[in-house]
Amino acid sequence: MTTTPTLAPSWRTTEWLNTPEPLTLEQLRGRVVLLHAFQMLCPGCVSRGIPQAQRVAELFAGAPLVVVGLHTVFEHHDGMKVESLRAFLHEYRVRFPVGVDAPDPGGEAIPQTMRAYGMRGTPTTVLIDAQGRLRRQVFGAHDDLLLGAELQTLLLEAASTADDRSSAPTAMGGCDEAGCPLPSAAG
Secondary structure (H helix, E strand, O other): OOOOOEEOOOOOEEEEEOOOOOOOOHHHOOOEEEEEEEOOOOHHHHHHHHHHHHHHHHHOOOOOEEEEEEEOOOOOHHHOOHHHHHHHHHHOOOOOOEEEEOOOOOOOOOOHHHHHHOOOOOOEEEEEOOOOEEEEEEEOOOOHHHHHHHHHHHHHHHHHHHHHHHHHHHHHOOOEOOEOOOOOOOO
């Protein structure tokens, strides 16, 4: 985990699959996010990254965690169109939401979100905490056990923060938007 987390960059996408509407980091606040950046023609993505992301989505179902795929194409552009991606997601039974990374407006090979995150290639695993901060980014295969421990740490942090927020007003009693007055002395 990084020592000084900063807000994760916004995703720049052109289309979303497996979700009725586009996803943003802002609307996912309060949940831990595992962003899995992949290309459907990347052998490491197909053999390790996508199956790992699918296992996380299944094992952490019900937890305040969401797995999001990012199809970020920096090579073989003609072979990886949205129609092909749809078929790929169906064939591999990928059910988590997948955004299509927006191409560089200047025609460069590296898509916008990939560039904003400084990714070195695919697969890349990105962990974003419940406050929307970038906590970890791993290029290549990420160890299952280590990933599970990192996710659990972020989930415990999220629960602790939520507990602090929900218990503070009741512990002080009488808090509202104006502030938290001291309790009156018992008479």
